[in-house]
Amino acid sequence: MSVNDNGTLVKVDAATKYFKRGSEEIHVLEKLDMQVPEGEFLALMGPSGSGKSTLLNLIGGLDRPTSGSVTVAGERIDRLSRQKLAAWRARHVGLVFQFYNLLPVLTAERNVELPLLLTHLSRAERKKHVDAALDVVGLSHRKTHYPKTLSGGEQQRVGIARGIVSDPTLLLADEPTGDLDRKSGDEVLDLLKALNKDHNKTIIMVTHDPHAALRSTRTLYLNEGKLSTEPAE
């Protein structure tokens, strides 16, 4: 993958994001700059409603900035068409959600397989990747289980397996432990940490939990549309 000279994988440049709600405009991000070097495990904190998810969506190509640019691995993703952006996401981004967002009608392994359906991999190759991903999260023995028969922690680990199965450039997690008890949360954090350290995955994780942020290599705080290295107050 092409990374900037200084090893920057994600570069957000003067990104502004407004939402229209009726006649009123909500200014969430104001000319925000951000750089994430490759191999980093970044924790993103900030009060509720400060725009953490919004920022993550911009970086993951799930949404576009009102102005400014988002560059990932040397590519300006804010300019891609919806169609191209979808293909880009499939190739470059793994997503982990707070509420796991597994498809209830699919078994664990078929949930993990979803991103691979968009590739040209054969069924056998897909199975190999799925097995490997489930192995990484330690759930090989649960692959034929449906989500509702799994615990929250297990579901989230399936979610992580889905996030990494296509070996994305970037793993984005929005409050991955927000819905888990301390023990399951710790397991998920250990897993993310291991993915970062052992597999050199670049991870950006939104969290409310300072304890979770401790596992990261760096923590940034979002407040009133701006980023800082220190919490507000």
Place this chain on the structure above:
Amino acid sequence: MKFVKLVISNFRRKIIRTVLTILSILVAFILFAYLAAIRQSLSQGIDVAGADRLVVRHKVSIIQMLPGSYEADIEQIPGVADATFSNWFGGIYQEPKNFFPQFAVNPEEYLAMYPEFLLSDEEKEAWFSTRTGAVVGRNTAERFGWEVGDKVPIQGTAWTRKGGQRTWDFDIVGIYDGAEQGTDTTQFLFHYAYFDEARSFGRGLVGWYIVRVDDPDDAVRIATAIDDTFANSPAETKAETEGAFVQGFADQIGNIGAITQAILVMVFFTILLVAGNTMAQSVRERTGELAVLKAVGFTDSHVLVMVLLEAMAIAGVGGFLGLGVGWLMISRGDPTGGLLPIFFLPPKDIVMGVILVIVLGLVTGLLPALQAGRLRIADALRQL
């Protein structure tokens, strides 16, 4: 294929709802098939009516007879290729409920007029040369177990013999088949000469004429010419195409086409609501899931097509099963035991059914599919 599996897995979601929806579609299509067969049966003949044939009857009603001399006059009219006559007999075999049409005809001329009645050369020969000989359609022959060589007594209801006897004896000399599936094989045909000579009244009169024209496009003009020829005579005529004639017959039982159509429109409107609601609900319930699919890289069109396929699959399973079950039930034959002798699902209605299945799938799937395609990930994920 991998996407199809994904589509199918969605049927697991609300299995009861899916099954109920499919069942209601299935029932609708059984009904569709059945009504199509009934309509076909009641208006039987219209579809297979010869476009180049006219029927000429008494202007007042079909019951009034026409002079036998008209045949020669009709054949004089330019554009007329051939003409023959037929005569309603209206007899009873054993019991009044054993109804089937019987006609006194000129065998050579009649077979020439109706090439869709298929007889072997030997049977034709036997018929032409046997004065009391009759040929009968396969359907009626099988109904009464008649075979060539049988002697069949028919009770005349309108027609008595000279001397007052009501029983007419006929020798079955041939059993005809239809060239097409819709060809009427219920008719019982015998010599007009035998009939005319033996009947106690009405000599020299015939029921109606059948006329073949050279050019079907000319049929209307020739019909007018025929009617003009006999205008102001004691027996004025009404000439019309065979299709219109048969239609007129069918209309006497009510406008079957319009009735079945009205029923079907109501049924399909209901089905549209049922299936449409199922799809709309099914998509609304999984806005988040669709957003997740898009988030991991499915394009808008992927998602749109998947939802559309799902609707098509529901319509397809229900519709094709319904058509199939309907077809099976219909193939077991006339459900009334004789009232609807020609009972089958016409190919054009099968095609129509298939088209309806596809349209149903498209219509019920289109709106939810468009909605799913337009779904914005960031918005949808927030609604979870």
